Amino acid sequence: MKIKNSFEEYKNSINNILANISEKQINSCIKIINNTIIKRGKIYIVGNGGSSSIASHVSVDFAKVARVKSSTFNNANLITCFANDYGYDHWVTEAIKAYMNKNDMIILISSSGTSKNIVNAARYCKKNSIRLITFSGFKKNNPLSKLGNINFYINSNQYNFIEMSHHIILVYLVDFFANNKLKL
Numbered sequence: 001m002k003i004k005n006s007f008e009e010y011k012n013s014i015n016n017i018l019a020n021i022s023e024k025q026i027n028s029c030i031k032i033i034n035n036t037i038i039k040r041g042k043i044y045i046v047g048n049g050g051s052s053s054i055a056s057h058v059s060v061d062f063a064k065v066a067r068v069k070s071s072t073f074n075n076a077n078l079i080t081c082f083a084n085d086y087g088y089d090h091w092v093t094e095a096i097k098a099y100m101n102k103n104d105m106i107i108l109i110s111s112s113g114t115s116k117n118i119v120n121a122a123r124y125c126k127k128n129s130i131r132l133i134t135f136s137g138f139k140k141n142n143p144l145s146k147l148g149n150i151n152f153y154i155n156s157n158q159y160n161f162i163e164m165s166h167h168i169i170l171v172y173l174v175d176f177f178a179n180n181k182l183k184l
Contacts, residue, residue: 017156017165028150029173032105032131033068037177041103042069045170046092048118050163051109051135058107058170066177073099092121096130105131107170111162113142113153122147135169137162 036043043062045055055072062070073079073095082091082098096106106125110118113136125132126147134148137156145153154165 014161014164014168017154017161018168020155021152021165021169025150025152026169026172029133030176032133032149033173033177036103036105036131037068039103040069041101041105042071044096044100044104044106045070045072045109046074046095046106046118046121047109047135048115050159051111051166054163054167054170055107055109058167058174061171061174062177066174068174068177071099089116089120092117093124096121096124100130105133107133107135108144108148109135109166110142110144111136111159111166112138113144115144119143119147135166137165 033043043059045059045062046052047055052072052074056074059070059072062068073092078095079091082094086094092108100106106121108118108122108125113119113134122132122134122144124130132148134144134151135154136142136144136151137154140153140155142153145151152166152169154162156162156165
């Protein structure tokens, strides 16, 4: 049995993707998150499907590991209620209106950058000056990639590479705040 792709190639592919993420972007994220902490705000993290799982994991880690207030809108009751009343394309926007305060910030994740519920929420955030960090992939000029204060774009056409890269960046941010207790 000959295996075509090796794990070494897989690791190198992800490493090459992450090499395109600038330290400047990371530092900008740290400043936005730190500003939210200083103002006693909360970080909200939202995505669909696998990105929703990433949002849940990172939100819990921010709260537990880094002691940073964080939450997500992954409660089935919330999603079905807001989707039923406002339509699936608008449920995230309506959740933002219902839950977020002026000192909060949000991280929106969409592998394609075209998920209507996420893009509509990002447009709402931009229009209302809500601090926003976006994560997307696939096509470079996807709608989500232009709407945040900081936009992470993963240059790949493979879901797992995109989602894994999003996850790595986000857990790095958790670890940064877990290990750096001083206000910057």
